[in-house]
Amino acid sequence: MNTYEKDQSKIQIHLQDICRRNISRLQNLVNQVMDYHRYDQKNVKHYTLEQINDIITEVVQDLSPVAYTQRTKITCDLHKNIPMFKMEKESFRRVFLNLLNNAIKFTENGTITVTSMFQNKTITISFKDTGMGISKDKLTHIFEPFSCASRETKGNTNGSGLGLSITKKIVESYGGSIKIDSHPNTGTDVVVTIPITTNQDEF
Numbered sequence: 001m002n003t004y005e006k007d008q009s010k011i012q013i014h015l016q017d018i019c020r021r022n023i024s025r026l027q028n029l030v031n032q033v034m035d036y037h038r039y040d041q042k043n044v045k046h047y048t049l050e051q052i053n054d055i056i057t058e059v060v061q062d063l064s065p066v067a068y069t070q071r072t073k074i075t076c077d078l079h080k081n082i083p084m085f086k087m088e089k090e091s092f093r094r095v096f097l098n099l100l101n102n103a104i105k106f107t108e109n110g111t112i113t114v115t116s117m118f119q120n121k122t123i124t125i126s127f128k129d130t131g132m133g134i135s136k137d138k139l140t141h142i143f144e145p146f147s148c149a150s151r152e153t154k155g156n157t158n159g160s161g162l163g164l165s166i167t168k169k170i171v172e173s174y175g176g177s178i179k180i181d182s183h184p185n186t187g188t189d190v191v192v193t194i195p196i197t198t199n200q201d202e203f
């Protein structure tokens with residue numbers, strides 16, 4: 001291969017990389033937009049009896065390699081008394097994937113602590129990180145779709161800004177709530193609460 005051909009092949013590899021990244025971003029955005037609208041269509045859900053700790057564990061296992069590349073350690077403190085309840089498993093997987101993904105994305109060389117507990121008929125799950133935190137300004141609009149995509153921070157471009165609004169929709173569809181406590185340069189604590197009704201037949 002002569003120098004010209006070598007240069008051409010380098011350019012091709014570079015362009016392929018750019019294409020791949022953009023396709024993946026677009027795929028991500030399409031998935032998130034579809035998810036966002038799916039949650040308005042109540043009839044497509046499939047409920048099964050699940051243990052929330054198992055879903056958290058799966059998600060932590062899936063994302064640990066990504067945290068590792070950021071030199072961030074994930075610690076779990078999952079209480080054993082969490083009752084199983086009827087849910088659409090995929091929706092909770094999405095919730096935890098998004099929250100843990102955010103914690104990893106905005107934490108470098110830090111720690112993330114995932115906690116679950118059950119008290120007063122309520123399951124509380126917290127994702128606490130020691131990352132860059134969120135400004136008060138941003139925090140006010142954080143659950144609005146597209147309000148703060150991650151490209152605004154750190155040059156990180158793989159966020160659509162839809163994750164938290166989808167997460168909130170899902171959590172609220174179970175009668176639950178989501179709260180974020182965050183301080184710039186200190187970290188963020190995202191707390192999800194789900195009330196557990198003794199009569200689960202309505203699902």
Ligand SMILES: Nc1ncnc2c1ncn2[C@@H]1O[C@H](COP(=O)(O)OP(=O)(O)O)[C@@H](O)[C@H]1O
Pocket residue numbers: 098102103104106129131132133134142148149150151153158159160161162163164165188
């Ligand atoms: N754990 C966190 N630490 C710092 N900033 C966060 C965290 N979670 C969310 N954010 C901020 O909230 C924004 C919106 O999050 P999200 O709705 O999940 O969208 P995305 O991750 O696609 O940007 C992020 O872009 C980021 O600015």
Ligand SMILES: [Mg+2]
Pocket residue numbers: 098101102159163164
């Ligand atoms: Mg996100």
